[in-house]
Structures are given as C-alpha cells and as structure tokens.
Amino acid sequence: MHMADALVSPGVAGVMFACSGIAAGYSIYKVRLEQDQKKIPLMGIMGAFVFAAQMINFTIPGTGSSGHICGGMMLSAVLGPYAGFLTMIGVLLIQGLFFADGGLLALGCNVWNMAFYGCFVGALLIWRPMMRKGATKGRITLASVLGCVLTLQMGAFSVCVETFISGISELPFGAFLAAMQPIHLAIGLVEGLVTAAVLCFLSEARPEVLWGVNHEGEKEGRLSFKNTLIVLAVAAALTGGILALFASAYPDGLEWSMEKVAGTAELEAAGGVYESAAKIQETAAFLPDYALKGSESPIGTSISGIVGALLVVALCVACCFAFRFFRRKELQ
Amino acid sequence: MSEKEIEVRHLTFQYEQNDAVLQDVSFQAESGEAIGLIGANGAGKSTLLKLLVGLQLQFEGSILIKGLSMEKGNLERIRADIGYVFQDSDSQLFMTTVSEDVAFAPANYGLPPEEVGRRVQAALERVHIAHLKEKSIYKLSGGEKKLVSIATILSMTPDIILMDEPSAALDPRNRRNLIEVVNELDPLKIIASHDLDFIRDTCGRVILLDSGVLVKDGPAERILTDRALLEEHGLELPLSLQSAGRDS
Amino acid sequence: MEQLAKRNQWVCAIHPLVKLFLTVFYIVLAVSFSKYQLAGLLCMLVYPLFVFQLAELSFFGALKRLRIVLPLVCLVGIFNPFFDREIVMWAGPVGISGGVLSMLTLMLKAVFTVLASYLLIATTAMEELCHALSLLHVPKIFIVELMLIYRYLTVLLKEAGRVTDAYRLRAPGQKGIAFKAWGPLLGQLLLRSYDRAEGIYQSMCLRGFKGQFYSARKGGFRRADFVYLLAFTTVLSVLRFLPVAEIVGRLVL
Numbered sequence: 105m106h107m108a109d110a111l112v113s114p115g116v117a118g119v120m121f122a123c124s125g126i127a128a129g130y131s132i133y134k135v136r137l138e139q140d141q142k143k144i145p146l147m148g149i150m151g152a153f154v155f156a157a158q159m160i161n162f163t164i165p166g167t168g169s170s171g172h173i174c175g176g177m178m179l180s181a182v183l184g185p186y187a188g189f190l191t192m193i194g195v196l197l198i199q200g201l202f203f204a205d206g207g208l209l210a211l212g213c214n215v216w217n218m219a220f221y222g223c224f225v226g227a228l229l230i231w232r233p234m235m236r237k238g239a240t241k242g243r244i245t246l247a248s249v250l251g252c253v254l255t256l257q258m259g260a261f262s263v264c265v266e267t268f269i270s271g272i273s274e275l276p277f278g279a280f281l282a283a284m285q286p287i288h289l290a291i292g293l294v295e296g297l298v299t300a301a302v303l304c305f306l307s308e309a310r311p312e313v314l315w316g317v318n319h320e321g322e323k324e325g326r327l328s329f330k331n332t333l334i335v336l337a338v339a340a341a342l343t344g345g346i347l348a349l350f351a352s353a354y355p356d357g358l359e360w361s362m363e364k365v366a367g368t369a370e371l372e373a374a375g376g377v378y379e380s381a382a383k384i385q386e387t388a389a390f391l392p393d394y395a396l397k398g399s400e401s402p403i404g405t406s407i408s409g410i411v412g413a414l415l416v417v418a419l420c421v422a423c424c425f426a427f428r429f430f431r432r433k434e435l436q
Numbered sequence: 437m438s439e440k441e442i443e444v445r446h447l448t449f450q451y452e453q454n455d456a457v458l459q460d461v462s463f464q465a466e467s468g469e470a471i472g473l474i475g476a477n478g479a480g481k482s483t484l485l486k487l488l489v490g491l492q493l494q495f496e497g498s499i500l501i502k503g504l505s506m507e508k509g510n511l512e513r514i515r516a517d518i519g520y521v522f523q524d525s526d527s528q529l530f531m532t533t534v535s536e537d538v539a540f541a542p543a544n545y546g547l548p549p550e551e552v553g554r555r556v557q558a559a560l561e562r563v564h565i566a567h568l569k570e571k572s573i574y575k576l577s578g579g580e581k582k583l584v585s586i587a588t589i590l591s592m593t594p595d596i597i598l599m600d601e602p603s604a605a606l607d608p609r610n611r612r613n614l615i616e617v618v619n620e621l622d623p624l625k626i627i628a629s630h631d632l633d634f635i636r637d638t639c640g641r642v643i644l645l646d647s648g649v650l651v652k653d654g655p656a657e658r659i660l661t662d663r664a665l666l667e668e669h670g671l672e673l674p675l676s677l678q679s680a681g682r683d684s
Numbered sequence: 685m686e687q688l689a690k691r692n693q694w695v696c697a698i699h700p701l702v703k704l705f706l707t708v709f710y711i712v713l714a715v716s717f718s719k720y721q722l723a724g725l726l727c728m729l730v731y732p733l734f735v736f737q738l739a740e741l742s743f744f745g746a747l748k749r750l751r752i753v754l755p756l757v758c759l760v761g762i763f764n765p766f767f768d769r770e771i772v773m774w775a776g777p778v779g780i781s782g783g784v785l786s787m788l789t790l791m792l793k794a795v796f797t798v799l800a801s802y803l804l805i806a807t808t809a810m811e812e813l814c815h816a817l818s819l820l821h822v823p824k825i826f827i828v829e830l831m832l833i834y835r836y837l838t839v840l841l842k843e844a845g846r847v848t849d850a851y852r853l854r855a856p857g858q859k860g861i862a863f864k865a866w867g868p869l870l871g872q873l874l875l876r877s878y879d880r881a882e883g884i885y886q887s888m889c890l891r892g893f894k895g896q897f898y899s900a901r902k903g904g905f906r907r908a909d910f911v912y913l914l915a916f917t918t919v920l921s922v923l924r925f926l927p928v929a930e931i932v933g934r935l936v937l
Contacts, residue, residue, distance in 0.1 A: 106752075106756075107756075108753045108756060108757050108794055108797065108798075109711050109715060109793070109794070109797035109798075109801075110715065110753075110757055110790055110791075110793035110794035110796075110797055111756070111757065111760060111790075112715065113715065113716070114712050114715055114716050117712075117715075128826075132823050132825060132826065135825065136825070141885070141888075141893070141895050142881075142882070142885045144825065144828055144829065144832075144885075144895075145530065145832060145881045145882075145884040145885045145888065146878070146881040146885075147829045147832070148530075148828070148829050148830075148831070148832020148833050148835070148836060148881070148884075149832065149836055149840070149877045149878070149880055149881040149884070150877065150878075150881070151829065151832070151833035152832070152833050152835075152836035152837045152839070152840040152841075152877070153840055153873070153874060153877045155833075155837055155840065155841060156840040156841050156843065156844035156873065156877075157844070157870055157873070157874075159841060159844050159845070159848075160844055160847075160848055160860075160861060160869075160870065161848075161859070161860035161861065162860050162861050162863075162866055178874075182874070182878070190825070190826055190829060191829060191833075193826070194826065194829050194830045194833045195833065197830065198830070198833060198834060198837070200801065201801055201804070201805050201813075202805060203752065204749040204750070204752050204753055204798050204801065204802070205752045205753070207711070207753075207797055207798070207801060208707065208708055208711055208797075208801055208804075209708070209711045209712060209715060209797065267760060271719065272719065272760060272761075272790055273760045273761065273763065273764065273790075274763060274764040274766075274767035274768045274783055274786065275760065275763045275764075275767065276767070279763075280760075283759075297863075297866070298866055298870070300867075301863075301866035301867030301870070301871075302866065302867050302870045302871045302874060304867055305867035305868055305870075305871030305872075306871050306874065306875070309871065309875065310875060310878075313875070313878060406723070406773065406930065406933075407773060407774070407775055407933075407937075408930060408933035408934050408936075408937050409722075409723030409724070409927070409929045409930045409933050410722060410723045410726065410929070410933070411933040411936060411937060412723060412928070412929035412930055412931065412932035412933025412934070412935075412936070413722075413723040413724070413725075413726035413727045413928075413929035413932075413933070414726065415932050415933070415936060416726075416727050416730065416928060416929060416932055417726060417727070417729050417730065417733070420729070420730050420733045420734065421733060423734075424733060424734065424736075424737040427737055428737065489890055491886055491889075491890075512892075515889070515890055515891075515892065516892065518890070519890075520887075520890050522883065522886075522887060524880075524883060526836075526839050526880070527880055527883030527884050527886075527887055528883075528884075528887045530832060530835060530836075530884045530887065530888065531831065531835065532809075532810055532811040532814075532831055532834065532835055533811055536811065539898075540888075540891055540893075541891035541892050543898035544891060544892035544893055544894065544896070544898065545892045570690070572690075572809075573835065574835065574838045574839070588891065589891070592891065592892075
C-alpha cells in the first residue's frame with residue numbers, strides 16, 4: 105500500500121504533505137503537552153519494533169499463506185494516537201529512504217493513507233470509545249479488527265484517489281478501486297487479527313501498557329460504544345457519498361486525464377467535486393509543460409525528441425567513462 | 437585524603453507489594469576504593485546500584501552521596517557525580533555514533549562545544565578507543581560497546597562509577613582488556629558481578645549480599661578465598677583459586 | 685549502506701542539506717513531467733548517471749532496490765496501453781500509442797525517483813540527514829525519534845530473528861507463525877522492547893537528560909557545496925524547462 109514517488113504528481117504530493125504536516129504539528133503539540141519524557145525513547149523503540157514485527161511472517165489460519173502487519177493501530181494502542189502518529193511518520197520515512205518502500209515525495213500521501221487513518225481514526229474513534237468500559241478480550245478483538253479493516257479501507261481508497269488525481273494511470277477509477285479495496289479487506293482482516301492477538305496478550309500480561317483503557321471500569325465516557333457506531337455510520341455514509349459523486353461526475357475515468365484538465369479541452373461537467381479536483385490539478389501543473397515552438401507534436405514528445413534524449417544520455421555515459429578512465433590513469 | 441563518598445544506612449527496599457529486595461543494608465565507601473558487590477542471581481546487587489543513582493526513590497533508611505541525601509531535589513547534583521554503566525550496552529548507548537553518545541552527558545550539563553569535544557577525546561583515550569570515534573554504535577562488537585559505555589560516563593568526569601555485570605558476555609581477551617581499563621580508573625568504583633575472578637582482579641574490598649541481606653563486608657582476599665562462606669550463599673570460589681587449591 | 689555513506693569521498697562530504705534539497709528538487713522535477721513527455725524525462729537520467737560516477741557507486745547494484753516499488757507501479761501502469769490506444773507518434777512505420785508512452789514514462793519515473801533516494805542515503809549518513817532536518821527546523825522530538833528508530837532497528841530485527849528461529853526450530857514444517865502463537869510471540873517482543881525503552885530512558889536521565897537534545901555537529905557551507913548545488917540546479921532546470929532533447933534531436937535528424 106506504500107505509494108511510490110512516481111505515482112503522485114507534485115501538486116497532489118504537496119497537498120498531502122500539507123495535510124499530514126498539520127496532523128504532525130498537532131501531534132507534536134499534544135505530545136509536548138503530555139510532558140512525558142519517557143515517551144521519547146519509547147517512540148523510537150516502538151518504531152523499530154514495527155520493523156521487527158513486519159519481518160515476522162504469520163500463517164493465516166485456513167489458507168496456509170502468510171502475511172505481515174503495518175502497525176498504526178498497534179502503535180496507537182500502546183503510545184496513544186499522537187505519539188503513535190509521529191512514530192509512524194518516522195517509520196515511513198525510513199522505509200522510503202532505506203528500503204525503497206514509498207519515497208520522499210510520496211511521504212505525505214503515505215503518512216496520510218497509513219498513519220493518519222490508523223492512528224487517528226483507528227485509535228481515537230474506535231479504540232478509545234470501546235475501551236472506556238474496560239478491556240475485555242472480545243472488545244479488544246472487535247476494536248482491533250474493526251479498526252484495522254476500516255482504516256485500511258480508507259487508506260486504500262485514498263491511494264486510489266491520489267493516484268487518480270495525479271493523472272498517472274489510464275485505469276478507470278472504478279476499476280482501480282475494485283482491485284484495491286478487496287485486497288485491502290483481506291490485509292486488514294489479517295492485520296486486525298494479529299493486532300488483536302497482541303493486544304489481548306498485553307492486556308493480560310501488562311494491562312498498564314495499553315493506552316486509553318479504563319482500568320477501573322467505572323466511569324462512562326463521553327463517547328459510548330453506541331455513539332461510536334453512529335460516528336462510524338456517518339463516516340461510512342460520507343465516504344460512500346463522495347464515491348457516488350465521483351462516479352456520477354465521471355462515468356468514465358478515462359475521460360478525465362491530466363491532459364484534459366491542464367490542457368486545452370473545455371470541460372462542461374459541473375459539480376463542486378469536479379471543481380475542487382480541477383483546482384488541485386491546476387496546482388499539480390504548476391510546472392508548465394513546455395510548449396515547443398513549431399513542434400509537430402502537441403503532447404510534448406516526438407521521435408526527434410526521443411532521439412535527442414537518447415543522445416544526451418549517451419553523451420553523459422561517454423563523459424562518465426572518460427572521467428573514470430582519466431581517474432584510473434591518475435591513480436596509476 | 438579519603439572522604440566518605442557514599443553512606444548507606446539501614447536501607448530497605450521492595451517493589452510494590454512484593455517481598456523486600458534489600459533489607460537493612462548499611463555500608464560506607466570512600467574515594468579511591470574499588471568495591472565488588474557479589475551475590476547469587478536475585479541477591480539484590482542491581483537493585484542496590486539502582487538505588488545509589490536514584491532510579492528508585494521509594495526506599496526506607498538513608499542514602500547519602502557526598503553528603504547529599506538521596507531525594508528528588510538533589511537528584512541532578514548527585515547524578516552529575518555518578519556514572520552508571522548498564523549491564524546491557526545497547527540500552528546505554530542510544531545515539532547513532534560513538535562520539536555523539538560520549539558527548540551526550542557533557543552537552544546536557546551545558547558545557548561549551550569545545551569543552552565537550554575535549555572531554556569526548558579524553559574519555560575515549562582513557563579507555564584506548566580513540567580510533568572508534570566516528571563509528572556507528574551498531575557496528576561495534578560487544579567488547580567495544582562496553583568500553584564505549586564506560587567512555588560515555590567518563591566524559592562526565594564522575595567521582596563515583598557504578599558497574600552492573602561489566603564482564604557479562606565478553607570473550608576472555610575483551611575481559612582481560614576491560615580489567616586493565618577498570619584498574620586504571622581512579623574514582624570510587626562499585627562493581628556488581630557474580631564473576632568472582634573479575635572482582636578479584638579489580639577490587640580490594642567485597643560486599644557479599646544474599647537475598648537482600650548484607651552478609652559480609654571486608655577485604656577481597658579474605659572473602660573470596662573463604663570457600664565455606666561463598667558456598668553457603670550460593671557462590672563458588674573464583675576459578676583461579678579452584679585450580680590453585682587442586683594443585684597444592 | 686552506512687559504510688557507503690561514511691567513505692572518505694567528496695560527494696559524501698557535501699553538506700547534507702545540499703544533498704537533501706537536490707534530491708527533493710530532482711524528484712519533484714522528474715515527477716512533474718506529464719505522462720507523454722518521455723523525451724524530456726529521459727534526459728533527467730543525467731543526474732543519477734553523473735552522481736553515481738562522482739560518488740563512485742555501482743549503478744546496477746542500486747537497481748536491485750526497484751523490486752519493491754516496481755510491482756505496484758507496474759500494476760498501475762500496465763493497463764495504460766490497453767486504455768489509451770490512440771496513436772500519438774510514428775517511429776517510421778510503427779505507430780506508438782499514448783498508452784505505451786505513458787507506461788514507459790511512469791516506469792522511468794519510478795526508476796529515477798528510487799535511484800535519487802538511493803543516491804541520497806548512499807552518500808549521506810543518517811546522523812547527517814538528521815542534522816539537515818534540524819537545520820530545517822523540524823521539531824527536535826521527531827528527529828530524536830528518527831535517530832532512535834534507526835539506532836534500534838538492527839537491535840530489534842536481530843531479536844525478532846532470534847525469536848522466529850527459536851520458534852521454527854521447535855515447530856518444523858510450518859511456513860510462518862501459527863495463529864495461536866501470534867499474541868504471545870509478538871507481545872513478548874513488544875514488552876521486551878517496552879522495557880528496553882525504560883532502560884534507555886534511565887540511561888538518558890543518569891546522564892543529565894532534561895528533555896533536550898544537543899547536537900555537537902557543526903560545519904557550515906563550504907564553497908564546494910555551493911558549486912555542487914548551483915551546478916546541479918542549473919543543469920536540472922535547463923533539462924526540465926528547455927526542450928533540450930528536441931533541439932539535439934533536430935540537429936541530428
């Protein structure tokens with residue numbers, strides 16, 4: 105589910121960086137407010153723990169195949185959503201840089217798709233309300249599975265939207281969605297089960313480690329389980345609504361390619377969603393596609409162009425070889 | 437001139453509702469001494485060390501470090517004078533490179549950068565690892581990590597050094613090297629270990645603990661050669677003495 | 685990776701902020717090409733080619749890193765030729781469709797961006813990168829966390845390796861960890877990590893930690909840094925904003 109740099113346009117990356125940046129800034133503010141210095145090393149270690157946990161393969165019951173976890177929900181259940189979110193950013197940055205999983209430019213998207221949903225939606229909207237009445241095995245399992253499935257669905261949906269708005273793929277939006285969501289339903293289930301197993305173990309072995317659990321089981325929180333369900337229902341309805349809007353505005357995703365928006369084509373389609381999407385697209389195209397004077401190709405690429413590019417590269421390679429040759433000579 | 441660096445009186449400690457880990461422990465230590473803290477697993481050695489640096493404050497009795505009583509308000513001043521070498525070097529060394537880790541303490545005590553740099557260099561030279569300065573911590577061997585751990589506290593120029601199982605998991609050569617390094621350090625040293633040979637090579641005085649009770653406090657040569665005493669408290673004669681005994 | 689970045693080599697000695705900026709700049713430029721601008725994008729190969737040469741790194745060794753990125757990118761791009769069949773270009777008698785062009789562009793972008801990130805970390809050690817981030821006023825708490833993750837990554841990976849090895853030795857013939865053992869196995873690992881964090885916190889406190897981290901790292905910009913920065917921004921900007929490929933191509937054809 106990690107998005108690569110190549111899948112996003114600079115505009116989309118920028119918007120997502122801004123969104124994730126705001127969430128990160130808020131998290132830092134909240135973590136500082138807690139004044140808990142112990143959290144600093146704990147965040148670092150838990151980040152490293154996510155890598156370790158990802159290395160372990162879990163056999164999925166009944167299938168024989170194996171999967172691994174990505175951890176936002178588990179981190180938040182131990183660190184709380186804010187510290188958990190910051191930790192996930194660190195994890196994603198290191199994954200992008202050192203393991204080529206994700207990337208620098210797509211970091212904003214990845215943080216949003218994986219960390220934001222997992223930590224904020226998963227922990228704040230699902231985990232905490234359900235733990236208000238104290239932790240039981242059943243409630244932990246339900247919260248973990250529900251949280252992981254739901255946040256991964258949201259993440260997968262965001263991946264589709266971001267890729268689509270970036271104008272990278274010709275794949276119709278619906279088809280992309282149809283491929284991504286079921287895969288991530290399965291991944292979410294597995295991750296939910298692993299998370300549940302670990303958190304159940306923790307609540308037995310060292311319950312004080314878990315965040316947001318009401319150990320006395322006395323006070324009723326602001327958000328009861330019923331309220332949570334209502335919140336979730338509203339969220340689901342909203343998501344569905346946006347999806348429907350997209351679908352009706354663009355019955356054919358193919359029609360809506362980057363060229364059409366940034367280029368000359370007049371678009372008659374109306375609707376708020378479209379306009380905002382187009383606005384994002386305009387930002388995405390802040391770097392002008394250079395229009396060639398007298399070029400025979402309106403799309404910016406022609407055979408002569410490609411030949412020229414290959415020549416430039418070849419020249420470069422030649423330079424490099426010459427450079428190496430002279431350096432060897434020098435060494436001798 | 438010798439002065440009392442550590443004074444422990446009637447120290448009793450327990451973790452929450454569990455049994456007492458330390459019971460009515462009293463001893464004093466003077467500057468320049470090297471004290472071996474011995475006892476079987478679970479005798480309370482590590483706990484005693486932790487109490488001496490104030491990692492636990494809910495104890496009964498009193499602990500005085502250089503005349504300062506161990507309480508929250510004095511912690512900062514006390515800790516500036518005590519270096520604690522953890523058993524697990526990986527917990528102790530949390531920075532990325534050797535020089536950054538050794539610089540951590542002096543930088544936190546607000547020394548100017550030049551002085552920090554000087555201290556780092558001096559500390560590394562004292563344990564003979566100046567060549568490791570720019571290395572990454574995770575690339576170090578176990579023996580090197582232990583030496584770096586010692587350097588990280590030497591850079592604070594402490595008057596008291598506490599070590600928890602310093603020789604654990606070291607190969608014979610690194611262990612030999614560590615003994616030399618430890619013997620070159622002049623502050624008051626308290627070394628907790630069940631490696632009695634190591635204690636014999638580094639300490640002049642030994643404190644024997646058993647189940648949280650201070651059993652014996654005296655010269656190393658006397659306690660470490662007392663087979664009956666050691667065996668009564670779950671320990672064995674140092675290996676070096678065992679073979680010597682067989683020879684005679 | 686660490687070894688590569690710590691070599692006594694002049695690209696490694698370039699100021700980390702310069703390298704970080706150039707990497708992001710390059711990635712943004714490369715990604716900003718529209719999906720049909722294959723020629724322009726191809727020219728962007730100049731940067732990795734040169735830096736690989738300057739930093740004396742193996743180009744083909746780095747290509748291995750693509751194995752993680754390529755699957756998803758391929759999944760997204762592979763359909764382009766089927767959906768976008770309009771012929772946009774003629775190479776002699778062979779018509780090339782927009783879909784083929786956009787698929788190639790996408791894949792090149794993936795290769796280039798991965799190479800650029802690789803070049804950054806193969807020439808810059810983690811602590812230098814963190815130093816660059818602190819110069820950019822990224823909050824300290826995040827930088828410290830990043831350094832700690834990096835520091836304990838290997839420690840915990842080794843520990844996880846030991847745990848799974850121990851499991852496998854006693855459970856022959858299983859492909860992964862069985863459902864029943866999920867919680868205890870990973871949970872124990874988590875608790876041990878939790879306790880380790882406690883130990884680290886104690887170690888910090890004993891050495892005067894009061895919530896602040898000080899960096900002793902200094903060293904400002906040197907002339908070489910400016911030259912490096914200027915040279916590459918100029919070259920990259922020219923390649924991005926001027927139709928270099930087209931001009932060279934027309935001269936030849």
